[in-house]
Amino acid sequence: MNSPGTSVAERVRALVAAHRGDRGALLPILHRIQAEFGYVDSEVVPVLAAELNISRADVHGVITFYTDFRSEPAGRTVLKLCRAEACQSVGAERLVAHAEQVLGIKVGQTTGDGSVTLEQVFCLGNCALGPAGQLNERVQGRLTPGRLDALLTEAVNR
Incomplete structure (x- = not known):
């Protein structure tokens, strides 16, 4: 998931910052993460939880509830x-x-x-x-x- 020069955590924090004032920001952030990386890696869960001041369980629950989110890369x-x-x-x-x-x-x-x-x-x-x-x-x-x-x-x- 790493991009050259930018850590995953840094990129996720930047996506959170872009939605910081939005109500219900988790879903749009997760969609942007998946669009950028192709899936939502488990390593972003604690970063999102900390940045959005919600529990890891809440983040994980949203990722696993919606079938649009992948937790591993999709095929070609x-x-x-x-x-x-x-x-x-x-x-x-x-x-x-x-x-x-x-x-x-x-x-x-x-x-x-x-x-x-x-x-x-x-x-x-x-x-x-x-x-x-x-x-x-x-x-x-x-x-x-x-x-x-x-x-x-x-x-x-x-």
């Missing part, structure tokens, strides 16, 4: 599969099972080589085109196992 490719009702009704669960089998991981995990992280979401706003997924930042609709395999192969081989 992030696949999010929708499991909301509209997508479930057109085969999302079969698609998730297929992805887990093909990748050899469960939802919430990253492949051993760090190439793909598989995540679940509960709506991508693409309900009419379910089952839907998001590969990196691009939303995909009408996913089938074959189409998902092709998209993953293309993304991983870039």
Whole structure:
């Protein structure tokens, strides 16, 4: 997580300073940390707690409650599969099972080589085109196992 010339703690303190007067500053700070470093490392928890004058348990609780926050780096490719009702009704669960089998991981995990992280979401706003997924930042609709395999192969081989 270290950036050249700046310690993680210094960078986190700078992010806190940018939100010091904001009500509910923890969430925007955590989002900025994740955007900058790719995940929220456990080493930032005591720094945030001290800087925001809240308990480590409070910080940890927020990080673990919201599924948007990662506590370890994601793979080079992030696949999010929708499991909301509209997508479930057109085969999302079969698609998730297929992805887990093909990748050899469960939802919430990253492949051993760090190439793909598989995540679940509960709506991508693409309900009419379910089952839907998001590969990196691009939303995909009408996913089938074959189409998902092709998209993953293309993304991983870039």
